[in-house]
Amino acid sequence: MAKLDFSPIADTTRRAEIVALLRRAILTGQLEPGQKLNELRISEQMRVSRAPLREAMRELVQEGVLTSIPYAGTFVIEVTAKDIIDAYSLNQVLDEFAIEKTWPQRDQRFFDELDRRHEAVKQATRAKDTTRQIETALQLHGLIYEWADNSVLLETWQRLTSRLQMYFALHQRARNEPVPAEDVHETYVALLKGADMRAAQRHARQHIGLDFEELLAYARGLEKRASKN
Amino acid sequence: MAKLDFSPIADTTRRAEIVALLRRAILTGQLEPGQKLNELRISEQMRVSRAPLREAMRELVQEGVLTSIPYAGTFVIEVTAKDIIDAYSLNQVLDEFAIEKTWPQRDQRFFDELDRRHEAVKQATRAKDTTRQIETALQLHGLIYEWADNSVLLETWQRLTSRLQMYFALHQRARNEPVPAEDVHETYVALLKGADMRAAQRHARQHIGLDFEELLAYARGLEKRASKN
DNA sequence: GACAAGCAGATTGTCGACAATCTAACAAGA
DNA sequence: TCTTGTTAGATTGTCGACAATCTGCTTGTC
Numbered sequence: 304m305a306k307l308d309f310s311p312i313a314d315t316t317r318r319a320e321i322v323a324l325l326r327r328a329i330l331t332g333q334l335e336p337g338q339k340l341n342e343l344r345i346s347e348q349m350r351v352s353r354a355p356l357r358e359a360m361r362e363l364v365q366e367g368v369l370t371s372i373p374y375a376g377t378f379v380i381e382v383t384a385k386d387i388i389d390a391y392s393l394n395q396v397l398d399e400f401a402i403e404k405t406w407p408q409r410d411q412r413f414f415d416e417l418d419r420r421h422e423a424v425k426q427a428t429r430a431k432d433t434t435r436q437i438e439t440a441l442q443l444h445g446l447i448y449e450w451a452d453n454s455v456l457l458e459t460w461q462r463l464t465s466r467l468q469m470y471f472a473l474h475q476r477a478r479n480e481p482v483p484a485e486d487v488h489e490t491y492v493a494l495l496k497g498a499d500m501r502a503a504q505r506h507a508r509q510h511i512g513l514d515f516e517e518l519l520a521y522a523r524g525l526e527k528r529a530s531k532n
Numbered sequence: 533m534a535k536l537d538f539s540p541i542a543d544t545t546r547r548a549e550i551v552a553l554l555r556r557a558i559l560t561g562q563l564e565p566g567q568k569l570n571e572l573r574i575s576e577q578m579r580v581s582r583a584p585l586r587e588a589m590r591e592l593v594q595e596g597v598l599t600s601i602p603y604a605g606t607f608v609i610e611v612t613a614k615d616i617i618d619a620y621s622l623n624q625v626l627d628e629f630a631i632e633k634t635w636p637q638r639d640q641r642f643f644d645e646l647d648r649r650h651e652a653v654k655q656a657t658r659a660k661d662t663t664r665q666i667e668t669a670l671q672l673h674g675l676i677y678e679w680a681d682n683s684v685l686l687e688t689w690q691r692l693t694s695r696l697q698m699y700f701a702l703h704q705r706a707r708n709e710p711v712p713a714e715d716v717h718e719t720y721v722a723l724l725k726g727a728d729m730r731a732a733q734r735h736a737r738q739h740i741g742l743d744f745e746e747l748l749a750y751a752r753g754l755e756k757r758a759s760k761n
Numbered sequence: 762g763a764c765a766a767g768c769a770g771a772t773t774g775t776c777g778a779c780a781a782t783c784t785a786a787c788a789a790g791a
Numbered sequence: 792t793c794t795t796g797t798t799a800g801a802t803t804g805t806c807g808a809c810a811a812t813c814t815g816c817t818t819g820t821c
Contacts, residue, residue: 316602316774342803352776354583357804358590365594367687373545374782374803389682396629400622453618455695458596459688466684545804571773581806586774603773603812 317351321359324349329368329379330465331434332472339376340369368465382470384522390466391515397448397460398507404451406500413450414496420446421492428486437471443488447495471514474521546580550588553578558597558608559694560663561701568605569598597694611699613751619695620744626677626689627736633680635729642679643725649675650721657715666700672717676724700743703750 328334346356360377363369371377380386405413420443427435441464448460491510494503557563575585589606592598600606609615634642649672656664670693677689720739723732 318774319602343801353803354586354775354777358587358774361587361590362594365591373548375784376803386683389684392633393629393682393684393688396625400625404621453622454615455618455622455692459622459691462688463684547804572771582773583805583807587804605773 318355318358330468332476334379336381338379387522399504401447401451402504405447433475547584547587559697561705563608565610567608616751628733630676630680631733634676662704
């Protein structure tokens with residue numbers, strides 16, 4: 304018999320679908336930071352009872368994109384400048400580690416996948432689909448984590464990604480500008496294919512630092528608005 | 533009026549208590565890796581309905597100490613040698629980062645807290661309370677994370693800690709030996725009080741590496757047993 | 762005896778209803 | 792006017808029952 308590896312079949316619980324729906328709504332900014340999630344209203348809209356909805360919300364709380372106060376409600380997390388700084392500085396450290404672990408494991412499959420994801424970003428950019436652009440850019444960036452062969456690291460990155468995606472989405476949504484058409488990932492991809500690991504690590508630090516400044520400015524704006532209340 | 537800052541009052545939901553109970557049972561090794569958690573049985577034992585129990589289990593799944601398969605059940609995670617290696621190597625990186633961030637913020641309160649936690653470890657060691665010894669040692673270790681002033685880093689550490697605690701507990705339980713009476717944290721504490729940050733970082737790497745070898749041997753043993761089935 | 766179909770029991774997933782708690786508006790008193 | 796007590800409404804937390812799914816056994820067939 305030919306050895307064929309099937310992917311696990313999809314989770315067919317309502318809970319899993321609710322998690323996906325809610326996560327997407329949060330990460331694309333459709334649900335705004337600080338907003339309260341009314342269980343009854345949402346469960347009616349989704350045509351689902353509160354039980355699986357509540358379980359889904361528990362997962363997202365643990366995932367870090369929701370926060371829950373007993374008997375008061377569950378809310379989308381607030382975004383502060385400090386949160387963004389914290390997430391980014393940790394991300395830099397993890398990037399370095401991921402690159403180090405991935406480096407000796409790079410092979411043709413890695414390079415192919417790298418190109419594939421890079422292409423996906425370019426396509427989303429051409430289509431001016433900002434949401435998808437953010438998604439694909441993070442997926443491109445996540446490859447080094449998937450290749451690092453460290454399950455705990457990968458988990459950590461995925462948690463971090465949720466927030467980064469949310470931050471970027473809010474940022475994009477706020478400035479409401481056409482996205483940059485130039486390809487900012489060209490150098491990154493080239494360095495990952497190259498022979499100088501240190502250079503790749505350095506670039507990851509700086510490359511990330513680029514959008515960081517903008518993001519930070521946005522977060523500071525948020526805080527200023529909040530303090531006026 | 534005297535300015536007194538109250539700590540937030542405790543969560544008084546059944547769910548929160550169930551989470552605490554289950555987590556403790558898992559992290560102390562009372563619930564063995566791979567073991568299935570029967571919802572009905574547990575809910576009856578705790579005199580609680582399945583709803584809050586299930587929500588609690590969702591949290592622990594997301595926390596990484598349980599794993600869930602739809603319509604099949606929820607299980608305590610299995611521990612493999614690779615998991616331990618992964619957790620440890622990430623922990624080393626995070627330690628370095630935490631020390632770096634904590635370093636300029638060290639003050640008298642930090643040193644006092646350091647001594648307090650160190651004392652707690654020594655006390656647990658004298659009392660030969662292995663469970664508590666693991667707990668307090670991890671708390672001592674966690675101080676640099678609390679002091680680093682990076683919420684995302686702290687979260688990450690707490691997730692990692694859960695597993696580390698579980699690994700240590702299983703290890704202790706397996707070898708069933710009296711715990712080391714000598715104080716292995718003396719140098720670590722001294723270095724954190726000192727002036728040489730690099731030295732502290734180096735020691736964190738090595739100090740952790742110490743028990744690591746033993747832990748790894750235990751994990752390898754586990755895998756050997758598993759493969760016999 | 763080997764094997765597939767089908768059935769029974771157990772377990773998880775989901776539902777609708779009730780209990781506990783919070784919030785905000787209002788009334789009463791200093 | 793400010794504070795405190797009360798109450799009604801809304802919302803979250805919890806419960807017990809039902810539906811969907813899985814597992815292992817039995818039965819029948821070859």
